[in-house]
Amino acid sequence: MRTQMATEAGRTTAPSEDRALVGPNLLAVLDGVTAKPETGCEHGVGWFADQLSAEILRFAHLDPSAALTEAVRQAAELHSGTCDLEHPDSPSVAIAVVRIKDDVLRYLVLGDATVVVDGQRELLVVSDTRSRRTAGPRVADVEHALTGEVPLRDVRRVAILSDGAARAVDLFNLFDWRQALELMAANGPDDLIRKMRAVEKEDAKAVEWPREKISDDATVVYFDR
Ligand SMILES: [Zn+2]
Structure with missing residues (x-):
């Protein structure tokens, strides 16, 4: 098994609010939702994405829904004393998680992120571009994530993308998803x-x-693989 990652900020004037996680059996991409001028949080979206990333890795032994539920709960606790978590624009992230355990690949997508699984016979593209829900301060929002599983024996390769990368396919139509996977297999995800x-x-x-x-x-x- 081989994992590669590529990430690039959209602007040179601001740090990226995307995060990529590569754990022993868990892969994830988090994409911080661009902050409104007023969020009720003194930390910021980048900080929130970092805390949630760390918590997801801590709970990587759980399935993706349970891991994200726990991570959201813990991350909220880290700033509930200082920040207004009831604020409608409290920091949040779009997130996609893939976890491999016991010969099963499980995925979760919440918000505008994409998981593509090449299952030899068919290509599974999971994305949630229309939902406005993301992973923020509320545990209940995790229930709205798209989840599913694929037997590992059917999985050839997987890509997880933030919307800023998925637009290569779903906005610019530079290639279809199968061609995008071929490109990444040949040249790595940075070429996309x-x-x-x-x-x-x-x-x-x-x-x-x-x-x-x-x-x-x-x-x-x-x-x-
Ligand atoms: Zn805060």
């Missing part, structure tokens, strides 16, 4: 980001491909 950045640069005014952010933080974790 490189090719996408070139297109974003050519369309720097977002005329051909209307989009809110010219370039967004882009992260890919790619795994093959």
Whole structure:
């Protein structure tokens, strides 16, 4: 088994709010939701993404839903004393998690993130682009995640992408998902980001491909067997 990751900030003037996790049996991408001017939190989205990342790794022995539930609970506790967690714009992340245990791959997607599983015969693409729910201060939101499992023997390769990277396929149509996996197998996930950045640069005014952010933080974790 081999795991590769690539991540690049969308702008040179601000740190990326994406996080990539590569644990012993758990892979994840977190994408901090761009903060509103007022969030009720004195820490910020980057801090929240870091705390949630650490907690998810701590609970990696649990299945993804249980791990994220515990992680959200713990991360909330870390700032419940100082921050207003009832604030509607409290920091949160879109998240995708893949965990491999007992010959089963389990996935979870909450918010605008994507998991692609190449299952030899069929390609499974799990993304939640329309839901506005993300992983923030409320444990109950985890119930809205998309989850499922695939027998490991059917899995050839897996990619987990933040929306800033998935747009290579679902906005720019540079390739379809199967071609994207082939590209990553041959050249690594950084090549997907490189090719996408070139297109974003050519369309720097977002005329051909209307989009809110010219370039967004882009992260890919790619795994093959
Ligand atoms: Zn806070």
